[in-house]
Amino acid sequence: MAIDVPRLRLHLALAMISAAVIAYQIALMQILSVVQWHHFAYMIIAVALLGFGAAGACLSLLRPWLMIHFASLLPLAMVLSGAAMALMTGIAQSSWVRFDSLLLFTGISQLLRLLLTYCLYFLPFFLAALAIGMIFVHAAGDIGRLYFWNLTGSGAGGAAMTGLLWLFPPPMLPGLVALLAIAAAMLVLPEGRHGPVFSRKVIGGAGILPPTEGCAAEQHSGAPGRHPPKRWRRLLIVAALLSGLTAVFSLIRPPVLILSEFKGLSRALHLPDARITHERSSPYGLMQIFSSPALRYAPGLSLTYQERIPVRKSVFNNGEWFGAVVPRQEKEQETFLDYTTGALPYVLETRRRVLILDAGTGSLISQALSRGALQITAVEPHPAILSFLSSELAGETGDLFHHPSVSIRNLSSRTFLFLDKSQYDLILLPTIDAFGGASGLQAVREQYLLTREAFRQIWRKLTPRGVISITCWMDYPLRHPLKILATLAEVLEEEGIGNIRDHLAAVRGWGTVTILAKKTPLHTAETEKIRRFCRILLFDPALLPGLRTAERMRFNGLQDGRFFLYLDAILSPSRERFYADYAFNIRPATDNRPYFSQFLRWRSIPDLAGLYGARTFPFLEAGYLLVLLTLLQVVIIAVILIMLPLHFLRREGECRISVLLYFSGLGIGYMFVEIVLIQRFLLYFGNPIYAAAAVISCMLVCSGIGSLLSARWIRKRVHALTVFTLIILLILLHSLLLTPVLQSTIALPPAAKIIFSLLLIAPAALVMGMPFPLGIRLLTGTADQDIPWAWGINSCLSVVSAALATVVAVELGFVWVMVLAAVAYCITFLGGWTGLLRPEAFRRFS
Amino acid sequence: MKSLYFILGFTLLLVAAVPEDAHHTSRREAMVGSQIAARGVTDPATLRAMGTVKRHLFVPEASLADAYDDRPLPIGYGQTISQPFIVAYMTEIIHPQQDHRVLEIGAGSGYQAAILAEIVRNVYTMEVIPELGRAARERLRKLGCRNAEVRIANGYDGWPEQAPFDAIVVTAAAEYIPPPLLKQLKDGGRMVIPIGSPFLVQTLMLVEKKGAQITTTQLMPVRFVPFRGSP
Structure with a gap:
């Protein structure tokens, strides 16, 4: 029996619930980043997203029953997912559920709370995914269109949430998204005797539903459906109203976000x-x-x-220290910053043109003004802080940002380096491992400003007497200062500097070390000025032409005197051997592996455990360890969710391996490409949020269009061969040519860059959108019961590959992520060639 | 008859209490042996104090079972009671003497102050969180630490009325050393302070004042709660 659900409404509902899922994911990321740390947010979301895999498994096992009750269960799943979206944040923030990341290693109760949080956030994803999966299975014959609406909805959801983040505080976001999910349910409520719950006339009048609209059931591949009894319809309406009220209530009284007490x-x-x-x-x-x-x-x-x-x-961002608001200093006015190692570049001479990268709250601008700089360019990517400092806090800063000598650029520092053609007497980088500790949690955050390529750009912007100045906190085990020095040393050598020691100075206080690299060699008068600076302020020179060993630890002793041996080793010809022998990875970061703060080597774990004890050392490299932990968790759950339906669905299916390889490869390949493109466009646009929104939205919409076209374009086996060849070729082309192409067009106006980006992304995204609906079409009619399983595999592997891509990028670099994406598509194709893509499967298309 | 009941009740109480106390005593002895002496703390006064002060009375009820574990424990308000070894190490490193006056910044539970009070003449401890400060004061009073005084105030300004001090122990992470504390340190005095990122890894640092000369020595990596007055 056909289910009377108009196709367009079904498609719209699918787009809306897909949009709600993505938007909810972003909202949760934001909320969890505020209350905990973003790595824990990432871990929870990854596990919760496995709700998609679970929905696939559930559909595989209960497909006949779910299809019989499709008309009732579809809106019910959407309504409940909306209600769950509205409720879960409040419940997870209650005192009996809330966990604290930093206490996870202290006892079992916190682990149980974490587990409960997983379950809570899993529920809305599972229910929404169940709804999406049910639509896919119910109308599998129409998969091209369904996948289009699914992807387009997801893209729109991501883009819309990026906008909403500007307008609403994080606790209100789930309520807003919940309304979208409930609205989707209203579109597919079963029709009553006197017409649909939402009058066809009203919707048609709004131009949404044409009068000739067909029914999705025409293509449905599931078991015959059953009209729900009238009381069911009433119950659904009541459930939708209650859920709607819950969502509205969560908007009026949003849950109070309680930050970890350790933030x-x-x-x-x-x-x-x-x-x-x-x-x-x-x-x-x-x-x-x-x-x-x-x-x-x-x-x-x-x-x-x-x-x-x-x-x-x-200033705090997501509950973590961002910077202090420092008042403007007049020329020659002394500040506390003159009593730090960071004052070193001003000791040598007055710097007229100063560039401050990642200027933050502007303390270095204030210092540069007081030291007589005439032209200061400050680059800061965070728009909210610039807005605060030039409006609400303008009084506190003495209107620092409107000073005639100060020019502010709201851009990522690295993008600025690509665009800017000026020369500077002094270029200041932000303090490395500033208070708040980049040593562990920043480990897997890309830092393109600290790569070898970035240092080379900075070096080339110096005037003949110009200097680069970088301050780091002295860490132990020693890592940050060593990596900075190694990066500078390699860049100076690449730039043809003969004796790099003559160009370098480093001064160490009780807590910080400032490293200075000068374009021309430091002469004797300058080294004497540095020595005097150290004597007056109780600092010790660590690097200086003509430095004696006894000068290095006069005022500030070190627990590990090998620091100086390490510095010397980095500046010696045996640098490579030192990299290989040192317990931590201090090889300079590159644009291909931009993880400046990731130092962990497996063999260094015993050293760390020895230093800090097994319970505490994870905090040293927490970011990377959490990614590995996330990967492990999602792999285990994914394997269970993929294998479970297989166990129960033993039947005559002869191409299960083919289905497994085909849909796994697609999940991995697509996500790998998406992640690399986001990274590449991050530098291009100079803004990570917009880069992610642009790439994800463009990819999803273009893939959606590819999905629409797939039914028309792929009718023969050779067409599939062409599509896969195109995908692999385009991925390889991107991995080889994308970076130089983007670098050569980075100076284009923003509008032109957006159009150019679309042109670059669209072809690959378009063809990458075709294999999934093709696979589902090939299963339709011959192995319908495998459709939810295949969809579940694809979802599971997408989640797994998000974590896996980070691990591959950290260990091997982004180029390898792209290469592995091509390999994944090869596996997809080869896996499908002998099974899913066999010649007879295409016969019915022709 | 009443006195018989009293004696019986008292005996029962003793019987119930002794194993509990003996349990803590044996754990404390094990803590001193395996966590502190084994890691190189040799000062007899410090070891004696660590073996005497009942750490389990300074931890929240929920952490009672972990009181003598080799790790810091949360005490609320984002604060912790430091790992036993760190408490002992910081005590030993200031070279405490019987006639010393010691300032502590960051009383927390009051445990470090109680250890110091076992060794030196006067301990002045400051806590910026009123709830913690009051609880520490009450705890120290109940334990009979008459030579330990608690002030609820921001530690930045130190305790000028009682200055100068032979030693200053800062038990909360800082990214600067407050100039007033340096001023309140006696000539020849020693200050121990954790420096660096809160809740990740900090470095324990020794500051020595010899006339106009101030030197610092990095000692070891540790994890502490942050210094109030720093973010």
Whole structure:
């Protein structure tokens, strides 16, 4: 029996629920990044997304029953997923569920809470995925269109949420998304005796539903459906209304987000008279301005400083320290920054033209002004902080950002380096491993400003007497300063500098070390100025032409005196051997492997455990370890979800391996390409959020169009061969040519860059959208019961590959991720060639 | 008859209490042996104090079973009671003497102050979180630490009324050393302070003041809660 669901409404509902899933995922990422740390957010979302795999398994096992009750269960799943979206954040934030990431290693109760959080967030994804899967199975013959609406909806959901993040605070977002899921359910509520719940006339009047609309059931491949009894329809309406009310209530009274008590903001709020004076939500995070009469800021201050350290307002992003609001200093006015190792470049001479990269809250701008700089260019990618500092906090900063000598650029620093043609006397990089600790949690965050290629660009922007200055916190085990020095040393050698030691100076205080690289050799008068600077402020020179060993530890002793041996080894011809022998990975980061703070080597784990104890060392490289942990979890769950239906569905299916390889390869290949493209366009657009939104939306919409075209274009086996050849060729072309092409067009105007990006992404995305609907079409009619299983495999592997791509990029680089994407498509094709794509499967198309 | 019931009840109480106390005592002894002495802390006064002060009275009820474990434990408000070895190490490194006056910044549970109070003449400890400060004060009072005084205030300004100090122990991570604390350190005095990122890894640092000369020595990596007054 046909189910009377108009096709367009079904398609619209599919697009809306798909949009809701993506939007909910982004909203949850934002919320969990605020209350915990973004790695834990990533881990939870990855597991929750396996709701798709679970839905696939569930559909495989219960397909006949689900198809019989399709008309009732479809809206029910959507309604419940909407209700779950609205409710879960509040429940997860309640005192009996809330977990704390930093206590996970301290006891079983926190692990149980984490598990409960997984389950809570799993539910809305599972229900939404069940709805999507049911539509796919119900109308598998129409898979081209369904996949188009699915992908287009997902793309639109991602783009819309990027916009919503500017407008609404994070706790309100799930409620908004829930309304979308419930609205999708309303579109597919079963029709009553006197017409649909939403009058056809009204929808048609709005131009949504043409009068000639057909029924999806015409193509349905499932078991015959059953009209639900009238009372069911009423129940569904009541459920939808209640869910809608829940979502509205969660908008009126959004859940209070309770930050981990160990986050910077939580701790700061314990200070006397602490308060948040301003806050602003954006895709970059929730930025909050904090004030307390007890908060002072003076990182790495010399012990000779005798003045009172002033109280400062501070900025927190997602509950973590971002910077302090420093007032503008007039020329020659002394600041506490003059008592830090970071003052080193100003010791040599006055710097007229200064470039400050990742300027943050502007303290280095203030220092440059006080040291007589005449032209300061400050680059900061975070728009919310620039907005705060030039409006609400303009009084606090003395209108620093509107000073006639200061020019602000809202762009990623690396993109600025590509665009800018100026020369500078001094280029300042942000402090490495600043308070807040990049040593562990930043490990898998790409830092394109600290790669060898970036340093080379910076070096070429220096005037003949210009210097680069970088300050790092002294860490232990020693990693950051060594990697910075190694990067500088390699770049200087590449630039043809003969004796690199003559161009380098490093000064160490009790906590920080500032490394300076000068375009021309440091002469004796300059080295004497540096020595005097060190004597006055109780610092020690660590690198200087003509430096004696006894000078290196005069005021500040080290637990590990080998630091100086390491510095010397990096500047010696045996640098490569040192890289290989050292316990941590300190080889310079590159644009291909831009993980500056990822130092972990497997063989260094025993050293870390020895230093910190087995329970605490994970925090050292927490970011990377969490990615590995996530990968392990999702692989285990994915294997279970893929194998479980197989166990119950033993039957005559002869091409199960083929189906497995085909849909696994597609899941991995597609996601790998998407992740690499986001990375490549991140530098191009200079903004990670917009790069991700643009790439994801463009890919999904173009793939959707490819899906629509697939039924028309792929009718013979040779067509499939052509499509796969095209995909593999395009991926290989991208991996070889994309970077140089993007670099050569980076200076184009923004509108032209967007069009150019579309032209670059669209062809690959278009053809990559074809194999999935092709596979489903080939299963339709011959192995219908495998459709949900195949869809589940694809979903599971997409989640697995998101984590796997990061691991491959960290270990081998992004080029290898792209190569492996091509390999995945080869496996897809070869796996399908002898089974799913066999000649007789195509006969019915012709 | 009443006195018989009293004696019986008292005996029962003792019987119930002794194993519990003996359990903690044996765990404390094991802690001193395996976690502290085995890692190189040799100062007899420090070892004696670590063996005397009942750490389990300074941890929340929920963490009682873990009181003598080799790790820091949360005590609320984003704070922790430090790992036993770190408490002992920081005590030993300031070379505490019987006639010393010691300032502690970051009382937390009051455990470090109680250890110091076993060794030196006066301990002045400051805590910025009122709830923690009051609880620490009450705990130290109940334990009879009459030579330990708690002040609820921001540690940045130190305790000028009681300065100068022979030693200053800062038990919360900082990214700067407050100038007032350096001023309140006696000539020849020692300050120990964890420096660096909160909750990741900090470096324990020794600051020594000899006339106008101030030197620092990095000692070892540790994990602490952050210094109030730093973000």
